Amino acid sequence: LSIIDCFILALGYVLLFTPHTPVASFIIQCTIDDRVTRVAWLNRSTILYAGNDKWSIDPRVIILVNTPTQYSIMIQNVDVYDEGPYTCSVQTDNHPKTSRVHLIVQVPPQIMNISSDITVNEGSSVTLLCLAIGRPEPTVTWRHLSVKEGQGFVSEDEYLEISDIKRDQSGEYECSALNDVAAPDVRKVKITVNYPPYISKAKNTGVSVGQKGILSCEASAVPTAEFQWFKEDTRLAPGLDGMRIENKGHISTLTFFNVSEKDYGNYTCVATNKLGNTNASLTLYGPGAVIDGVNSASRALACLWLSGTLFAHFFIKF
Ligand SMILES: *[C@@H]1O[C@H](CO)[C@@H](O)[C@H](O)[C@H]1NC(C)=O
Ligand SMILES: *[C@@H]1O[C@H](CO)[C@@H](O)[C@H](O)[C@H]1NC(C)=O
Numbered sequence: 001l002s003i004i005d006c007f008i009l010a011l012g013y014v015l016l017f018t019p020h021t022p023v024a025s026f027i028i029q030c031t032i033d034d035r036v037t038r039v040a041w042l043n044r045s046t047i048l049y050a051g052n053d054k055w056s057i058d059p060r061v062i063i064l065v066n067t068p069t070q071y072s073i074m075i076q077n078v079d080v081y082d083e084g085p086y087t088c089s090v091q092t093d094n095h096p097k098t099s100r101v102h103l104i105v106q107v108p109p110q111i112m113n114i115s116s117d118i119t120v121n122e123g124s125s126v127t128l129l130c131l132a133i134g135r136p137e138p139t140v141t142w143r144h145l146s147v148k149e150g151q152g153f154v155s156e157d158e159y160l161e162i163s164d165i166k167r168d169q170s171g172e173y174e175c176s177a178l179n180d181v182a183a184p185d186v187r188k189v190k191i192t193v194n195y196p197p198y199i200s201k202a203k204n205t206g207v208s209v210g211q212k213g214i215l216s217c218e219a220s221a222v223p224t225a226e227f228q229w230f231k232e233d234t235r236l237a238p239g240l241d242g243m244r245i246e247n248k249g250h251i252s253t254l255t256f257f258n259v260s261e262k263d264y265g266n267y268t269c270v271a272t273n274k275l276g277n278t279n280a281s282l283t284l285y286g287p288g289a290v291i292d293g294v295n296s297a298s299r300a301l302a303c304l305w306l307s308g309t310l311f312a313h314f315f316i317k318f
């Protein structure tokens, strides 16, 4: 009886390679005995080698060993098309025999095409794309990184579609391509969501004459808002005498170095970006002014104190 035993050497039955830069080679080996008269290796039904004669025109296919006990060929620079059955065909005493091995080519996941960072206006629709290759076909998922762990899965698809995007949906999105061959391939895309200014903080300020007074106005906006200050209808120029306008990120401050009577009054802070503008009214007031109920409580207290002292005075006298 002839021994026909054929197998794949090199990296075993599993071959890894990086797309476009094939690195793996493999050897298909057939163990035979001296009664074998003819040997051949076939790829599917195509003869690669018959004895020492090369039938394949593929330069990657080379013969390694052809002895009475072993017949092996090597295939270099493996690609995915090489996957499939390879057959060792032998002839002994006029009886043909075959033995077959199946080559499986595995490819680590790799993201080939991914959307670039994008800036959109709030309310618009966004589609991100992440195309990956690999064998087996990788699973592609999108996750929003700017949200809490475990809540971030937003899409289990190559496409991530967000319609009517909101400002809290801005941030980094991660595409991950996963198969069980190697570590997932991961790439990130940043979505910037523009929205018009919204004034979140604008406080009235009370200050006495001769002191330093500061009005400040805080606006969230993307892109960051530009600020302007008005007193009644007059725009305050940045270099105005005795005061300074300073913008730092989301906050604009109007500083009076030495408050005088004429500085008291209503100011308007206007925050503008390319999507729109908004404004808030702030009052710089002096001691004793009644502004939005701020000072009415202290006035009431003062009255109480006054009536208290009057009463005490009266009580002591009589
Ligand atoms: C095996 O056959 C397939 C299909 O014809 C072909 O694409 C591939 O290149 C062949 N591989 C080798 C090593 O001959
Ligand atoms: C990526 O995919 C987009 C959309 O299918 C296509 O227009 C673009 O040419 C692709 N880019 C690359 C580098 O393959």
Ligand SMILES: *[C@@H]1O[C@H](CO)[C@@H](O)[C@H](O)[C@H]1NC(C)=O
Binding pocket: 210, 258
């Ligand atoms: C503030 O202004 C008043 C009146 O113009 C002036 O008398 C005073 O010296 C100023 N104070 C400071 C600290 O500049």
Ligand SMILES: *[C@@H]1O[C@H](CO)[C@@H](O)[C@H](O)[C@H]1NC(C)=O
Binding pocket: 265, 266, 281, 283
């Ligand atoms: C300033 O604003 C307050 C409240 O908005 C208003 O009651 C007051 O009349 C205004 N003062 C001036 C001088 O415009």
Ligand SMILES: *[C@@H]1O[C@H](CO)[C@@H](O)[C@H](O)[C@H]1NC(C)=O
Binding pocket: 230, 268, 270, 278, 279
């Ligand atoms: C402030 O906003 C109101 C209404 O949104 C607008 O009528 C007004 O002209 C604005 N004021 C300034 C100084 O931009």
